[in-house]
Amino acid sequence: MSTTAGVGYTDLFRQDRSQPHWAYDYARRLMERHGPERRVVIQTSMSPSGWFHVGNFRDTACAYLVHRALRRLGQDSLILLSFDDYDPIRPSQAARDPELAGYGARPLGAATERSRRICRRYIAELKRMGICPAEADADGRTPADSDWQTHYQHGRYLAGTYVPLQRRYLRAAGRLGKLLGQAPEHLFSVYCEQCGRGGTRTLRLGRDRVRYACDSCGALASTRRTELVKPAWALDWTLRVTHERIDCEPAGQDHCSAGSTMDRTRAIYREYLRAHQPVIVPYGLVRQSSDSGKVSGSRGGGMTLADLMRVMPPRLILFLYGRPNCLSDFRISLDFAPFVAAYDAYDRFLARVRAGERRATALHDLIAGEGEEAGPLPGMRHVLGLLQSHCYDVERVIARLGPAAAERVRHAHAWLAHDSRRRGHRWIDRTSEAEPGDLLVDGDLPERWTRASYRTLYLTLFGTESGPPLRRLEESFGRAGLVAAVRAYADRAERPLRERVLGRLRPGDADAG
Structure with a gap:
């Protein structure tokens, strides 16, 4: 790796630790770059290969916290949620999932009902979190003046939204290949016109057509349908950044390491697009329980936002995601000890907010929503104990603790009903x-x-x-x-x-x- 690349890679992780919260650091960088008149666009993107889980949500949570910081600083801001459903379905996943039978190597969006169900569920979860506006429809579509947009890449590609830029990239394939250190033919793949699959080999790139061989159906053909020519991920990202004028994007640290997308594409922005690379918000892994690796939606088994919201209010979930530095890995679990510890940490945090502590107040300003607690609440361990001793009678426990504790009592009951049985915490x-x-x-x-x-x-x-x-x-x-x-x-x-x-x-x- 060159010295220049090394400096760039290190710079991705630079932070001003004097800021009261990391989101304010990225917000101030954006304000310094674009000035007060620009509406800052923050993209959060993910592929609907499986149910969106607590790891995926860190991408959206980082975007939301930077968006909130910009708003607190008086800067207009927009969140763009991009569902990458033009990505191909892995044949191994299609073989495991009966719902994807026959869809291997085709775009995720081709499995229409499955993809729509996955994306709509996430939109519904984000609405409950207070992140996606309530006025958005089931697909996340909003009025033009909203500070939220939702894009589905399968539809946008096939509608020809990016065709002018795709053609520009095809004409510059040789130069782009040199900047990325790849053969030009490897920078694009074609969805076969005959079978619809992406298992093709690019044979020749022309200014207005691409010749390819399909390993799925055996077709040897040329296509003028530029919308079927999908750039490789690194180029695909820069293309959408350019078209949507994206200013900021969270990215997992695996996309920010040496030789990664965020590292290698700097040359594309600097020497070809003549533009700034978006401000990147690198974030660490979210792990579950004792798992050593990251959560995988396509493999199944990952906790979702709905699992968390069943037992926690949205502001506590945002606290768990906003409390650690975005660069840090963290673990989330609904086992008894970490579940109670999360509530204990949140209660201590609220006490610091009431005391006026600077960093606590800064984070509270980013996550606070409607219905914030007016004062101290009984600890979760105490609430769980009362529910156990009152034979899980929710209304009796609320009557004892008062209506201010109702939400916490109901979340405690949900944990006992759904998450504790297999762990032996219920006396019954x-x-x-x-x-x-x-x-x-x-x-x-x-x-x-x-x-x-x-x-x-x-x-x-x-x-x-x-x-x-x-x-x-x-x-x-x-x-x-x-x-x-x-x-x-x-x-x-x-x-x-x-x-x-x-x-x-x-x-x-x-x-x-």
């Missing part, structure tokens, strides 16, 4: 094979309780050896209800209270009686 799941003995005395519960009689009560009512205190059980079901449940087991081997408790943990049954 700790069943025992032991048989309960006789419990009723003259048709009623005993007046004096011992450890043995408590154990017999839980075994009788729930099939567990322990559970909430007796006073909580009486609050929830009444003494008569407890007696009736004991008799139901003695007479019919039924546990109606166990079914009621489990009903409160089923989706949609949070308030079951």
Whole structure:
């Protein structure tokens, strides 16, 4: 690698650590470059090869935080979400996924229903996060004066949106190849006119036509349909940056390392386009639980924004993404310890905000939305404990903690209902094979309780050896209800209270009686 390239690569990771938050550093760079009159365009892009997951969201979160910083500094700004559905489907993925059977090497957007479903789900999640405007339609389309746009590259390429630039690039293929250190034929691929697949070899590049051989159907042909000639990723990115006048883009650090897209394309901007490369916001990996690698949507299994929003408010999620430096990797998990720790860290953060701490206040200004807490809330560990001891009765716990805690109680309940069962944190799941003995005395519960009689009560009512205190059980079901449940087991081997408790943990049954 040349000295110049090395300097450029290092410069991608330069930051002014004196800024109150990293997003303000990138925002100020953009303002210095473009001046106050320019509407800054920030692109976040991703390929719908699978469900968008918590790793993909870091790209959008970085774009959103820089957008918010620009707005806080008085600069007009626009977020452009680009779905890269003109990328080819990997044959290996098409072989694994029945929904993609027959689509291998064709554009992702060709599998229309699947691609639309994936993209619409992400748009819906971003709306719930308060990032995509509420007035956007299901595909993310917005009015022209909105500060949000959504593009689908499959449609834009086939509509000829980029044809003038594609032709310009084809005419300059030799020069572009030298700047990137690649043979010109390797800078473009053709979607075959006969079979629609991208498994082609470019044989000759002309000013108005491309000759290719298709390895999928055997066609040997020339095409004048420039929209079918897709530049390789490095060129594709510069083409769209030029057409959309993109000023800033987050990028994973694997795209910013030595020899990567962001490193190599500097020469394209400097020597061919005669323009600035966009301000790049490099970001680290998001890992799940104990996974050592990054999350993969195409392989499946990655947590999504919906998984996080089920148990966390949007502002807490944005805090988790905005708190570490964008250059740092971080881990996200819904296991008990990290889940509770996330809430604890957020509560400490809000305390620093109330105390006026500079960096905390700066981040809070970037993530705060409607419905921010007015004061301290009970810790998540305490809320989980109350739900356990109150037999998962959401409304009873809200009545005890007050309406300000309602959102947190419901998120805690959702975690218990969806994310804790396989980890053994719910007392109702700790069943025992032991048989309960006789419990009723003259048709009623005993007046004096011992450890043995408590154990017999839980075994009788729930099939567990322990559970909430007796006073909580009486609050929830009444003494008569407890007696009736004991008799139901003695007479019919039924546990109606166990079914009621489990009903409160089923989706949609949070308030079951």
